[in-house]
Amino acid sequence: MQIIESINEMQxxxxxxxxxxxxxxxxxxxxxxxxxxxxxxxxAKEESDVTVASIFVNPAQFGPNEDFDQYPRSVEKDxxxxxxxxxxIVFLPKKEELYPTGYSTYVCEESLSQPLCGVSRPSFFxxxxxxxxxxxxxxxxxxxxxxxxxxxxxxxxxxMVQDLxxxxxxxxxPIVREADGLAMSSxxxxxxxxxxxxxxxxxxxxxKGKELYDNGNRNVDRILAEIIxxxxxxxxxxxxxxxxxxxxTMKPITRTMVEGQTLIACAVWCDEVRLIDNLIL
Amino acid sequence: MQIIESINEMQxxxxxxxxxxxxxxxxxxxxxxxxxxxxxxxxAKEESDVTVASIFVNPAQFGPNEDFDQYPRSVEKDxxxxxxxxxxIVFLPKKEELYPTGYSTYVCEESLSQPLCGVSRPSFFxxxxxxxxxxxxxxxxxxxxxxxxxxxxxxxxxxMVQDLxxxxxxxxxPIVREADGLAMSSxxxxxxxxxxxxxxxxxxxxxKGKELYDNGNRNVDRILAEIIxxxxxxxxxxxxxxxxxxxxTMKPITRTMVEGQTLIACAVWCDEVRLIDNLIL
Numbered sequence: 001m002q003i004i005e006s007i008n009e010m011q012x013x014x015x016x017x018x019x020x021x022x023x024x025x026x027x028x029x030x031x032x033x034x035x036x037x038x039x040x041x042x043x044a045k046e047e048s049d050v051t052v053a054s055i056f057v058n059p060a061q062f063g064p065n066e067d068f069d070q071y072p073r074s075v076e077k078d079x080x081x082x083x084x085x086x087x088x089i090v091f092l093p094k095k096e097e098l099y100p101t102g103y104s105t106y107v108c109e110e111s112l113s114q115p116l117c118g119v120s121r122p123s124f125f126x127x128x129x130x131x132x133x134x135x136x137x138x139x140x141x142x143x144x145x146x147x148x149x150x151x152x153x154x155x156x157x158x159x160m161v162q163d164l165x166x167x168x169x170x171x172x173x174p175i176v177r178e179a180d181g182l183a184m185s186s187x188x189x190x191x192x193x194x195x196x197x198x199x200x201x202x203x204x205x206x207x208k209g210k211e212l213y214d215n216g217n218r219n220v221d222r223i224l225a226e227i228i229x230x231x232x233x234x235x236x237x238x239x240x241x242x243x244x245x246x247x248x249t250m251k252p253i254t255r256t257m258v259e260g261q262t263l264i265a266c267a268v269w270c271d272e273v274r275l276i277d278n279l280i281l
Numbered sequence: 282m283q284i285i286e287s288i289n290e291m292q293x294x295x296x297x298x299x300x301x302x303x304x305x306x307x308x309x310x311x312x313x314x315x316x317x318x319x320x321x322x323x324x325a326k327e328e329s330d331v332t333v334a335s336i337f338v339n340p341a342q343f344g345p346n347e348d349f350d351q352y353p354r355s356v357e358k359d360x361x362x363x364x365x366x367x368x369x370i371v372f373l374p375k376k377e378e379l380y381p382t383g384y385s386t387y388v389c390e391e392s393l394s395q396p397l398c399g400v401s402r403p404s405f406f407x408x409x410x411x412x413x414x415x416x417x418x419x420x421x422x423x424x425x426x427x428x429x430x431x432x433x434x435x436x437x438x439x440x441m442v443q444d445l446x447x448x449x450x451x452x453x454x455p456i457v458r459e460a461d462g463l464a465m466s467s468x469x470x471x472x473x474x475x476x477x478x479x480x481x482x483x484x485x486x487x488x489k490g491k492e493l494y495d496n497g498n499r500n501v502d503r504i505l506a507e508i509i510x511x512x513x514x515x516x517x518x519x520x521x522x523x524x525x526x527x528x529x530t531m532k533p534i535t536r537t538m539v540e541g542q543t544l545i546a547c548a549v550w551c552d553e554v555r556l557i558d559n560l561i562l
Contacts (some may be wrong), residue, residue, distance in 0.1 A: 011448060101528075104392035105410070105444035111385035129386070130445075137446040161388035162410075165418040167292060249383075 014140040015182035022049040026141030031055040032072040036176040040145040047143040054091040061127025083267035107133045121141040143169045183277045190273045240267035295421040303330040308420030312336040315355040317457040320425045328424040335372040342408025359410035388414045393531040424450045471554045486511035521548035
């Protein structure tokens with residue numbers, strides 16, 4: 001496994017791989033890898049000759065009062081996991097090289113990024129789109145793999161790729177959950193024993209909503225209310241949003257839910273830890 | 282000469298040229314070609330195996346009260362000029378394909394684009410960066426050529442390319458002027474005989490400023506005042522800005538002008554026609 005730190009070297013290496021006719025797949029991550037990330041590597045490996053993963057905690061996607069400094073980091077362990085799971089190249093750029101002094105260019109998706117997490121994290125998707133555009137131009141992948149856990153992020157990236165004509169196929173891999181149902185997330189490491197126990201209620205609440213739907217209930221507000229009610233029963237959990245949206249456009253569903261197309265997404269504070277989860281009806 | 286209208290076809294064609302090891306140069310234009318554009322083709326041809334020109338009047342770079350609808354268009358004549366000057370491929374995208382309903386992704390350079398034209402045309406560079414990023418991803422050039430006439434645009438594009446790591450070399454070709462000195466521009470076609478006669482005063486004023494500099498005057502304000510004074514002597518001309526900036530950063534020069542590095546740029550209303558010009562001290 002190769003570890004590349006320099007932008008020029010990564011770019012040159014990708015050009016050379018492309019000249020050799022190799023298909024490149026790419027999994028951008030912020031590190032602190034868990035089984036969710038590793039499942040993305042599996043998809044990537046099936047899709048290509050060479051799998052590149054990047055590890056970079058992207059300052060541009062954190063708000064001024066968010067957890068950039070505390071965000072968990074474990075590069076050595078991450079590299080070992082990448083090695084074990086057959087990643088070919090890990091791109092480990094330096095913050096000073098990706099965002100040097102005087103950095104000033106940003107990519108904004110202005111529609112799908114507005115609702116849901118866009119309300120409470122107003123510059124999050126600007127940061128995500130910017131770093132992904134940069135990484136796409138450096139790594140020049142044929143395929144890039146994102147996780148359904150960040151459903152809105154995946155939809156926004158897809159829209160950016162389409163609007164700006166990046167020649168990259170976007171794949172989205174299913175959410176990987178802990179045994180009790182909690183969606184895997186690097187931020188779960190923030191949870192103490194009691195928070196961890198209560199956090200599972202988020203997924204349980206989503207499942208209760210889906211149960212209503214599966215039992216024939218077609219009233220969106222009734223389903224969302226059920227989910228909010230179940231989450232709010234736990235004192236530790238505070239709902240940021242619970243919404244039903246079209247899974248591609250992120251537009252709110254007000255009337256007809258369409259099977260396989262309606263996404264129920266939520267963000268919840270578990271004490272001071274912000275968790276998100278979603279499922280498709 | 283090939284004419285390509287479809288995005289997919291252009292992108293596929295570029296991929297195939299790259300596979301053949303061809304170097305691609307690119308000149309994005311809004312059409313209504315004049316000798317200024319044609320000089321860019323010359324630079325492009327020297328730099329590459331295949332020269333692509335695009336003709337597209339980009340709605341995203343026009344403000345709501347600007348001249349998008351009136352902007353002069355002459356596609357047949359443009360194609361003939363491209364043919365005569367050895368352009369290999371003309372990319373002629375449709376507005377509906379570049380900006381379909383629901384289009385929502387933009388690229389913004391937030392520093393160099395703020396002064397000069399950024400003040401009076403607040404969304405101009407956002408539109409320019411967006412369309413150039415799109416065209417770069419479609420045409421995938423090795424080299425792209427811009428005109429020094431739009432000095433701030435060239436600097437902003439260079440910054441965007443650097444910040445987002447587009448693997449494209451930017452070349453900037455000198456201003457081409459009419460016999461009397463007026464910088465060539467598609468918008469010169471808006472000028473009637475009397476406006477045309479007075480418009481030359483803009484370049485003459487810049488030259489008067491340079492003359493002061495060449496005669497040893499190193500007071501920026503004095504030089505700018507001379508230029509503004511000379512333009513303002515003509516009733517028809519109204520100064521939008523006359524500024525001395527660093528030619529790469531677009532930061533205002535307040536003290537020391539550096540030969541070869543200080544750009545004197547101006548925008549002027551000639552009645553209802555907005556003209557720009559510049560020179561390097």
